[in-house]
Amino acid sequence: MQFGIATVSLSGTLEEKLRAAAAAGFDGVEIFENDLIASPLRPREVRAMLDDLGLSCMLYQPFRDFEGMPGAMRQRAFDRAAAKFDLMGELGARHILVCSNCSPHALGERNRIVADFQQLGELAATHDIIVGYEALAWGRHVFDHRDAWSIVEQVDHPNVGIILDSFHSLSRGIPSDSIRAIPGDKIAFVQLADAPKLDMDLLYWSRHFRNFPGQGGLAVEAYVAEILATGYSGPLSLEIFNDRFRGWSADLIAADGLRSLRHVEDAALRLLDRPAAAPTPPAHVRPEFVEFTVGDEDVPALERMFGSLGFVRTGIHPTKAVSRWQAGSVNLVVNAQAEGFGHDFRVAHGPSICAVGLVVPDRDAVAARAAHLGIRTVDDGDAPGNLAFPALRGIGGSLVYLIGADDVDAMWDSEFTPTGAVVDDAPLSIDHLAAVVRIEEYLSWQLYWRSLFGLQQSFQADVIDPSGLVLSQPLQSADGALRVTLNASEALGTLSSRFVEHNVGGGYQHIALATPDLLARTASMAQGGAEILPIPANYHDDIAARFGLDDRRRDALAQANIFYDADGNGGDYLQLYSRAFHKRFFFEFVERHDYEGYGAPNASIRLASQERYKYAAVDPD
Numbered sequence: 001m002q003f004g005i006a007t008v009s010l011s012g013t014l015e016e017k018l019r020a021a022a023a024a025g026f027d028g029v030e031i032f033e034n035d036l037i038a039s040p041l042r043p044r045e046v047r048a049m050l051d052d053l054g055l056s057c058m059l060y061q062p063f064r065d066f067e068g069m070p071g072a073m074r075q076r077a078f079d080r081a082a083a084k085f086d087l088m089g090e091l092g093a094r095h096i097l098v099c100s101n102c103s104p105h106a107l108g109e110r111n112r113i114v115a116d117f118q119q120l121g122e123l124a125a126t127h128d129i130i131v132g133y134e135a136l137a138w139g140r141h142v143f144d145h146r147d148a149w150s151i152v153e154q155v156d157h158p159n160v161g162i163i164l165d166s167f168h169s170l171s172r173g174i175p176s177d178s179i180r181a182i183p184g185d186k187i188a189f190v191q192l193a194d195a196p197k198l199d200m201d202l203l204y205w206s207r208h209f210r211n212f213p214g215q216g217g218l219a220v221e222a223y224v225a226e227i228l229a230t231g232y233s234g235p236l237s238l239e240i241f242n243d244r245f246r247g248w249s250a251d252l253i254a255a256d257g258l259r260s261l262r263h264v265e266d267a268a269l270r271l272l273d274r275p276a277a278a279p280t281p282p283a284h285v286r287p288e289f290v291e292f293t294v295g296d297e298d299v300p301a302l303e304r305m306f307g308s309l310g311f312v313r314t315g316i317h318p319t320k321a322v323s324r325w326q327a328g329s330v331n332l333v334v335n336a337q338a339e340g341f342g343h344d345f346r347v348a349h350g351p352s353i354c355a356v357g358l359v360v361p362d363r364d365a366v367a368a369r370a371a372h373l374g375i376r377t378v379d380d381g382d383a384p385g386n387l388a389f390p391a392l393r394g395i396g397g398s399l400v401y402l403i404g405a406d407d408v409d410a411m412w413d414s415e416f417t418p419t420g421a422v423v424d425d426a427p428l429s430i431d432h433l434a435a436v437v438r439i440e441e442y443l444s445w446q447l448y449w450r451s452l453f454g455l456q457q458s459f460q461a462d463v464i465d466p467s468g469l470v471l472s473q474p475l476q477s478a479d480g481a482l483r484v485t486l487n488a489s490e491a492l493g494t495l496s497s498r499f500v501e502h503n504v505g506g507g508y509q510h511i512a513l514a515t516p517d518l519l520a521r522t523a524s525m526a527q528g529g530a531e532i533l534p535i536p537a538n539y540h541d542d543i544a545a546r547f548g549l550d551d552r553r554r555d556a557l558a559q560a561n562i563f564y565d566a567d568g569n570g571g572d573y574l575q576l577y578s579r580a581f582h583k584r585f586f587f588e589f590v591e592r593h594d595y596e597g598y599g600a601p602n603a604s605i606r607l608a609s610q611e612r613y614k615y616a617a618v619d620p621d
């Protein structure tokens with residue numbers, strides 16, 4: 001399958017867009033007319049550059065307001081088309097996109113529209129050009145691909161086909177199985193875009209919020225499966241109008257674009273039971289450890305924090321300044337080495353979480369899938385790490401170690417000498433990994449976790465931090481064993497943005513640990529001297545009123561600084577936060593009962609509580 005991208009999807013000048021598309025590995029591009037018009041390069045020069053870069057010109061687009069024009073405007077439309085066909089000859093483009101007419105002058109009479117396309121087909125034939133008709137979701141008379149197809153079918157001209165654009169079809173909720181009516185060889189071109197589910201004017205939604213397949217909430221995979229089932233063998237091409245993409249690196253966006261196409265093609269082939277190009281996402285994935293990198297000077301304070309939260313040091317690396325801490329089934333690794341990956345990461349980011357270890361049934365399969373998706377594996381030469389396992393580049397340059405399910409015990413045995421300390425048997429597990437990323441990378445990391453590990457997104461929460469809006473996107477595996485939340489904020493003063501600034505880029509901000517009895521655990525943490533984030537009394541009055549909690553329950557939660565939420569279906573959720581270590585990472589403890597969310601209604605209260613420490617000394621000790 002050939003992969004393309006429309007120049008409108010990328011930032012920069014036309015040359016920069018083309019270079020980025022080539023560097024990412026696309027086979028070709030759609031030249032968006034405005035990008036050409038704004039460029040000093042003449043069509044022949046663009047063609048030469050495309051040739052040099054090894055890119056084909058898959059499509060020239062858009063040609064607007066063509067069909068159904070009355071009177072003299074009809075001839076103007078044909079004259080315009082003739083001029084563009086000549087231009088396409090110089091550009092080396094064989095396909096043109098004609099989008100459905102939006103002009104208030106356009107007539108909806110079907111016979112006229114059909115006759116216009118028949119005549120355009122004749123003109124196109126003399127230039128060896130294929131015209132593709134695309135129903136814009138906001139077209140004046142034609143706004144549904146089923147109508148566009150019925151017109152193209154009636155036109156019945158070898159040089160006229162239909163163009164399917166997933167945004168226009170799926171934004172209108174048109175059933176994708178309607179594509180079965182179209183023979184594959186009448187599909188002139190396919191454009192793909194996803195989008196977050198928003199209840200919004202279609203044009204505005206399309207022009208500002210489109211994103212790559214695997215970043216939004218539309219059923220693009222099933223749409224592509226229907227297209228492949230027709231026998232269509234032309235390119236799959238991305239056409240994204242997105243304000244954040246326009247403001248970010250064309251190279252990074254283009255690389256995500258190629259990943260999204262590989263991902264959506266793979267998913268569509270699987271839906272069709274056809275051989276896929278890469279191993280399936282792992283059926284089961286769970287976090288095994290979280291690694292912290294801190295300098296010698298910070299080790300005592302970090303170990304005090306871990307101890308106060310109920311962790312004990314159970315292992316010491318025989319040769320490195322690395323130790324293992326455990327509570328329940330949770331493993332934390334402290335890396336204070338003065339060299340190696342952890343050290344380099346610390347120099348760049350300060351004390352931080354530098355790696356997570358994930359257990360998968362078959363780590364080679366995940367590594368192969370990562371390679372297919374263009375996710376870099378870090379080998380030992382790159383990063384003389386702490387563990388002799390393959391690692392993938394992850395959020396903020398951190399590592400994701402892949403551990404085969406059968407290798408877990410051997411890994412711990414070979415890396416650490418036991419201290420003999422006894423792990424408290426109160427159950428504790430990792431509930432979720434909470435990362436903060438730059439707003440421009442927010443969609444990129446969603447694609448990473450969704451495409452590689454098959455995580456699914458649930459509803460994004462819009463959280464009010466006292467200093468601005470924070471977007472929070474949860475992602476989880478089907479069985480809930482791996483949960484990741486991504487936060488990002490455009491406002492400079494929010495906790496998320498302060499994290500990104502202090503950390504010099506994205507990273508893991510907190511780790512949420514699940515316990516079956518949060519009140520009991522909190523009591524023992526309090527005895528251990530844990531520093532807990534205080535919550536205002538007003539909050540507990542409110543939840544008592546909201547959820548009908550009796551005074552005893554309210555007072556117990558208030559005294560322990562525990563947040564509470566219930567989902568109305570019998571599920572509920574308790575949460576508590578530690579104070580942050582050096583204003584960087586912190587821990588959350590949760591108690592989950594048949595509850596799928598992350599306590600979103602509490603997030604703004606929590607952020608307001610954390611805001612109070614914004615100007616506190618870095619180390620209150």
Ligand SMILES: O=C(O)c1ccc(O)c(O)c1
Pocket residue numbers: 061062097099134136165191206207239
């Ligand atoms: O927003 C538009 O005008 C527009 C133009 C061309 C397309 O292919 C499209 O999907 C949308």
Ligand SMILES: [Mg+2]
Pocket residue numbers: 134165191239
């Ligand atoms: Mg389109």
